Amino acid sequence: MKVAVVVFPGSNCDRDAVHGVQLAGAEAELVWHERTDLGGADAVILPGGFAHGDYLRSGAIARFSPVMGAVREHAERGGLTLGICNGFQVLTEARLLPGVLRRNTTLRFEHRWVRLGVERHDTAFTHAVPAGMTLRMPIAHGEGAYWLPEPDLDALEAKGQVVFRYVAPEGNPNGSERAIAGVMNERGNVCGLMPHPERASESMLGSDDGLLLLRSLVESMARVEVAA
Amino acid sequence: MSSAYRFSVSIMPRDGILDPAGRAVEAALPELHADNVHAVRVGRRVELTVESDSAAGARATVDSLAADFLANPLIESWAIEEMAG
Amino acid sequence: MSSAYRFSVSIMPRDGILDPAGRAVEAALPELHADNVHAVRVGRRVELTVESDSAAGARATVDSLAADFLANPLIESWAIEEMAG
Amino acid sequence: MTLAEPLEVVPAVAATPALHRRLGLTDAELTAITDLLHRAPNDLELAMFSVMWSEHCSYKSSRSLLRTLPTRGDDVLAGPGEQAGVVRLGDGLAVAFKIESHNHPSAVEPYQGAATGVGGILRDIVAMGARPVALLDALKFGWPTDSATRRLINGVVHGVGGYGNCVGVPTIGGELTFDPSYTANPLVNVMCVGVLREDRIAHAAAPTPGSLAVLYGSTTGRDGIGGASVLASANFDETSAAMRPSVQVGDPFAGKLLIEATLELVERGLLEGLQDLGAAGLTCASSELADRGGTGMRIDLAAVPRREEGMAPFEVMISESQERMLAVVDPARLDEVLEVCRRWGLPAAVVGTVTGDGDVVVVDAGQELARVPARALASESIEIPRLSSPPQRRRNAPAPGETPLAHDGLPERGMDPAAVLEALLGHPNLGSRAWVTTQYDQTVGTDTVAGCERAAGVLRVKGTKRAIVVATDSQPAVALHDPALAASLAVAECARNIAVTGARPLGITNCLNFGDPGVPDAYWQLEQSVRGLRDAATALGIPITGGNVSLYNESPLGRIAPTAQIGIVGVIDDVGDLVGPAFRSQGDLVVVLGEGGPGLVGSTYELLAGSAPEDRPPSLEMTKELALHEVLRRAAAAHLLESAHDVSGGGLAVAVAESAIWGDLGAELQVAVALAPAVALFGESPSRAVVTIKPDRWSELVKLASGLRVACRKLGEVGGQRLRIRLVGVGATGAAEERGAGVADELDVALTDLRRAWDHALPRVMGEG
Ligand SMILES: Nc1ncnc2c1ncn2[C@@H]1O[C@H](COP(=O)(O)OP(=O)(O)O)[C@@H](O)[C@H]1O
Numbered sequence A: 001m002k003v004a005v006v007v008f009p010g011s012n013c014d015r016d017a018v019h020g021v022q023l024a025g026a027e028a029e030l031v032w033h034e035r036t037d038l039g040g041a042d043a044v045i046l047p048g049g050f051a052h053g054d055y056l057r058s059g060a061i062a063r064f065s066p067v068m069g070a071v072r073e074h075a076e077r078g079g080l081t082l083g084i085c086n087g088f089q090v091l092t093e094a095r096l097l098p099g100v101l102r103r104n105t106t107l108r109f110e111h112r113w114v115r116l117g118v119e120r121h122d123t124a125f126t127h128a129v130p131a132g133m134t135l136r137m138p139i140a141h142g143e144g145a146y147w148l149p150e151p152d153l154d155a156l157e158a159k160g161q162v163v164f165r166y167v168a169p170e171g172n173p174n175g176s177e178r179a180i181a182g183v184m185n186e187r188g189n190v191c192g193l194m195p196h197p198e199r200a201s202e203s204m205l206g207s208d209d210g211l212l213l214l215r216s217l218v219e220s221m222a223r224v225e226v227a228a
Numbered sequence B, C: 001m002s003s004a005y006r007f008s009v010s011i012m013p014r015d016g017i018l019d020p021a022g023r024a025v026e027a028a029l030p031e032l033h034a035d036n037v038h039a040v041r042v043g044r045r046v047e048l049t050v051e052s053d054s055a056a057g058a059r060a061t062v063d064s065l066a067a068d069f070l071a072n073p074l075i076e077s078w079a080i081e082e083m084a085g
Numbered sequence D: 001m002t003l004a005e006p007l008e009v010v011p012a013v014a015a016t017p018a019l020h021r022r023l024g025l026t027d028a029e030l031t032a033i034t035d036l037l038h039r040a041p042n043d044l045e046l047a048m049f050s051v052m053w054s055e056h057c058s059y060k061s062s063r064s065l066l067r068t069l070p071t072r073g074d075d076v077l078a079g080p081g082e083q084a085g086v087v088r089l090g091d092g093l094a095v096a097f098k099i100e101s102h103n104h105p106s107a108v109e110p111y112q113g114a115a116t117g118v119g120g121i122l123r124d125i126v127a128m129g130a131r132p133v134a135l136l137d138a139l140k141f142g143w144p145t146d147s148a149t150r151r152l153i154n155g156v157v158h159g160v161g162g163y164g165n166c167v168g169v170p171t172i173g174g175e176l177t178f179d180p181s182y183t184a185n186p187l188v189n190v191m192c193v194g195v196l197r198e199d200r201i202a203h204a205a206a207p208t209p210g211s212l213a214v215l216y217g218s219t220t221g222r223d224g225i226g227g228a229s230v231l232a233s234a235n236f237d238e239t240s241a242a243m244r245p246s247v248q249v250g251d252p253f254a255g256k257l258l259i260e261a262t263l264e265l266v267e268r269g270l271l272e273g274l275q276d277l278g279a280a281g282l283t284c285a286s287s288e289l290a291d292r293g294g295t296g297m298r299i300d301l302a303a304v305p306r307r308e309e310g311m312a313p314f315e316v317m318i319s320e321s322q323e324r325m326l327a328v329v330d331p332a333r334l335d336e337v338l339e340v341c342r343r344w345g346l347p348a349a350v351v352g353t354v355t356g357d358g359d360v361v362v363v364d365a366g367q368e369l370a371r372v373p374a375r376a377l378a379s380e381s382i383e384i385p386r387l388s389s390p391p392q393r394r395r396n397a398p399a400p401g402e403t404p405l406a407h408d409g410l411p412e413r414g415m416d417p418a419a420v421l422e423a424l425l426g427h428p429n430l431g432s433r434a435w436v437t438t439q440y441d442q443t444v445g446t447d448t449v450a451g452c453e454r455a456a457g458v459l460r461v462k463g464t465k466r467a468i469v470v471a472t473d474s475q476p477a478v479a480l481h482d483p484a485l486a487a488s489l490a491v492a493e494c495a496r497n498i499a500v501t502g503a504r505p506l507g508i509t510n511c512l513n514f515g516d517p518g519v520p521d522a523y524w525q526l527e528q529s530v531r532g533l534r535d536a537a538t539a540l541g542i543p544i545t546g547g548n549v550s551l552y553n554e555s556p557l558g559r560i561a562p563t564a565q566i567g568i569v570g571v572i573d574d575v576g577d578l579v580g581p582a583f584r585s586q587g588d589l590v591v592v593l594g595e596g597g598p599g600l601v602g603s604t605y606e607l608l609a610g611s612a613p614e615d616r617p618p619s620l621e622m623t624k625e626l627a628l629h630e631v632l633r634r635a636a637a638a639h640l641l642e643s644a645h646d647v648s649g650g651g652l653a654v655a656v657a658e659s660a661i662w663g664d665l666g667a668e669l670q671v672a673v674a675l676a677p678a679v680a681l682f683g684e685s686p687s688r689a690v691v692t693i694k695p696d697r698w699s700e701l702v703k704l705a706s707g708l709r710v711a712c713r714k715l716g717e718v719g720g721q722r723l724r725i726r727l728v729g730v731g732a733t734g735a736a737e738e739r740g741a742g743v744a745d746e747l748d749v750a751l752t753d754l755r756r757a758w759d760h761a762l763p764r765v766m767g768e769g
């Protein structure tokens, strides 16, 4: 079982994601953005960073990278796809996930340890998280304010697509609508979140709560049938 | 036989969408003794040159570039202008 | 007896000054099948309303705001336009 | 038109001074150049000399002083003269580190100045073949009471973050100090730390004639033309606004690609030599590579990839366009090198050839435009002897043996120690830095064990048990009175920050920020600081592996406080031995190691309350400092310590309060007052640390400390949600009588109040709290 970690020019959490996946017990391979295949990986992670400098809007340029064709196919076949931070931004720009990540309402880059409430424990990305547990992880981004028009937010919540929310005591760090920190697609195989589980995967670094998410992904990989 | 057309694309937050950057400018105005200024919105401007056989073709290129790439239609509106010269 | 004047301020990297955003956008164009586009520059656009007794007074306010606050003359140039309505 | 036109032929309006002067060269320097070349230089050569002989590149006023610094050590793999110092870490790994200033560019364009400062120091580290793993930023501003200063602060902090966050290097420390002397001349000093394999160290030399010089990274434009000579070595004022030089703009995205491409080139062993392009651009890189290799280099201007049209030869040669590197490549490996650059999307071109004749030669379209001995531009550039004289009025530390003042003559009357403690914690120089540090990515790289907000940043090294510990400090307030003492104090404090974690120091880097060296008392400040730096480093046995000098830090408002910014990198061999600064558990004993002395001058307390006219800065005894560090390290290795925090800004009371705030646990303590309560509680006398231990380890700690002659005194116990400090002893009683009735002899304050003061210190002054 293997996870592909996509490397865009400007990705900077790619090696961190590989390290996290290894801690979760699976193999990981870096896949350069010019490739048009995922090397037969069972799941794919779009890591954090500043793909193509994030100059226009976060993720706007990366969405057109050649590898995104393969990511889209993988996702459409039901393959597990996780976007972390910049990876989440790329997935929304590519319309693989709903919503927009706007500039933080603080107008600043925010590096903070936050706490995440897990709204769904029955997903491929969260099943290892014990019920009622909140997760401590860092955020590190300038554009992470989740936004959708009101009616769409209602629909998103009704369909159970909100997976993570910022909760007390630190609360909502970036002005996200309804404190949304992470969402998934309707089918439940594509998920994105702004906080960094891979940076919270060893207690020495302050928390290992994030490892629960990576372990969920790795365990789910074995179970998910990806259509040929 | 193509010519060069230069355009500007002005991309602004859509009406009704919160614009924290605009608000921040407004908040700074009193210190600058410019409290007679309000309704500030902050957006982006992109200038580019298109090589095309026709003005219409050039315009079509910018139209699609703006809608698919330069702006995010969910939150931004945009206006395209041909620039002199 | 003051009226409201609305202006746009277009702020662009000065000629000769590196424009990393423009460069990154330009580098991405082939993947968008838009290799007929070049000379991309990315800047900012600010829209604002000034209350003033006169058009000239309003204009003066925007002039000084642009030069002292909105733009840095060392690396940016700007153009001010009065907007209709 | 190849060769030297006599200068008189330079078309000049009557009032225009000669070209060499406009380029910042003196008549004497022109004569020296003419002697070196045995002829008059042409304009291009003059431009090359002007940038290479600027203070920034030549260190012409400081070189003779820097030579006195201790630079050797068993573990030093590269010292001063390289792009960065490199010291052995263990397990076949080494650390590269350096600190550098970007003061003047940041004053002009705060965001870009700070961002390109980060980019520049990152490339120095990468040029050693190291992967950057940490940044620290030491920032100095005037009081943020006006909107201009606040914008400056905002711009600089955004700039540091804008570059560092984007390239994915965590910022794990720094300093933020406010002092009116920095109002018009802020200091932006950035330190970078990188890790490399010992056997993969890259050298900035071109030893083999016939090898190729490959310029890769961004294209060359007119960025920072004149930056080296105008921005970095002349004071600027209103009048220079007219001749504003073109500011460098950073592109962190290109910077990130440059890092990755360079590390791949180094890792695959494709390079013979490597240097980043910083000040003086291609002129500096080509002449230094050749000079260090004992060779020459022929640069073909036509081959340089450009961003702009119509650039003059001198513009190409001195351009400071960012994100560029010059690599020396064996022709047989050229294709591989170019392929790596192409894959990372970086323009690359062969722009020169290494030659055997010792000259840097510039050609364009087959025509020779300049020919200068590489060593004349680099290692043998001029030195200027400077006059030194101490200023009239100053207050230095008491000489050894001199009796300290019995009483500091403080405004004790009416002092409520709890209110003073809250004021200190809420002081912008001491309060929480979160307003700044939350704008920096501190955890990218998944190695950050401790980021900003602690005395030292700690990074574990994957694949080993080790951790790198790093800190930066300065003492400008003391330096106004005694620059030598201040430099020593900064070294001592910085090394103490390393020692409290249990780590041992590996090397020192420093950034010397001073005024105009042509003014004798400004030069005296520099000279004294170097002396203090040397003495402290020698006493602690830590080699100085590099640094940076920034002069002409003056504005119409005056000269900055002399600022020797010290950075130290240390290692802890087993990260399991790491000690943190926060109180850990109820019932732990609070112990102070080391003994305080008098002297409130230069302290934060002095900023609030003033000091007596006859008072002095505190004195420093390096043997005591070293002994303290030894106790801290051994105690950490023996797992004696629950926590350890150094006593520095704000004194003992602030040290205890910080440990309490971070641990969310109060304490009940007794402090003996020998001189005056303010000295005991808030004096910043060095060589002290506050540690906590389990009660049953007390005798072990006493034995260890007394064996090394370090005072060890029980203060009390950790517990509760209040900080209570009872003042006891001679000084307390006397002072209490003087203070009169109704004033507490006891400090008793809730942790929540202390935390609130500390949290709001910066937001309050930045107008956001
Ligand atoms: N500009 C800054 N950037 C990053 N970290 C900073 C900055 N200023 C201060 N810090 C961090 O805040 C903490 C407190 O700084 P300081 O009071 O100088 O510490 P100390 O007195 O222990 O040396 C340190 O961890 C320092 O690294």
Ligand SMILES: [Mg+2]
Pocket (backbone or CB within 6 Å): D175, D472, D473, D474, D648
């Ligand atoms: Mg300090």
